[in-house]
Amino acid sequence: MNTLPRSFFVRPTLTVAKDLLGKIFVRRIGRKILSGKIVETEAYLHSDPACHAFRGMTNRNKVMFNEGGFLYVYFIYGMHYCANIVTYKKDVGEAVLIRAVEPIDGIEIMLKKRFPHGSHLKNELQLKNLTNGPAKFAQAFDLTQEHSGANLLENKIFLLEGGKISGAQIYTTTRIGITEGKEKKWRFYLKNNPWVSKK
DNA sequence: TCCACGATCGGCT
C-alpha cells in the first residue's frame, strides 16, 4: 500500500476531509505498529468561527498554518486530546479532525492505552469503545501535545492508501460539539460502520 | 490579571 504524498493533503480541506475516509492512519512506536481505517472526519476552514485558526495565528494553533500533511493535536475539556490533519496551503490555517477509526493493527496495545486498569478481556464493547470518538482515538494511538507538528511524510506517523470508497458510502452532516457554524455540513462518515461516534 | 468556556467522555438517572 502506498503512503499518501504531500499533494494529497495540499488540496481544499473539504475534499481532503471526504477523501480521508477509508485511508489508513498508521503510528509506529519502536517496532510496534498501530493502525486503523478512518471512518469519520470533520473539516475546519479558516473562514469558519468554529475553527481554531479563525482569529489568526496563536501559540496554540500555529501548527495549523503549515502546508497540508502535518499533525495538529490540542488539549480540550481539561482532560482530552484531539488529533487533526493539517490541510491546504501554507499560512491558511485549516485542518480535518479525525473523529473515529476502525482498529486494524496493534489492538492489544490500544486496549492497554484505553483501559490501563481494565481486564484483559477483549469483548465487543471494549473493541468498539477503543476508537469511536476523537479523544478515544487520540488515547488509543497515544497521541498528545508532543506529537503536534509531526510531519506525516516521515515514518513515525503517516497515512496509507486504503480500499476505494464510493460517494454512495459517505454520509454528509453537521459537526458535533460546537456552537458557532453548527449549520455547516462539514462532517463525513462511512455508512453502517460501528466505530462512527454518532449517527 | 481574571474568567468563561470548549472540535469530550463516562457514569448515572
Added chain:
DNA sequence: GCCGATCGTGGAG
C-alpha cells in the same frame, strides 16, 4: 437524556 470532571486558552479589562 443529563451532568460533572478539570484546565489551557484567549479575549476582555
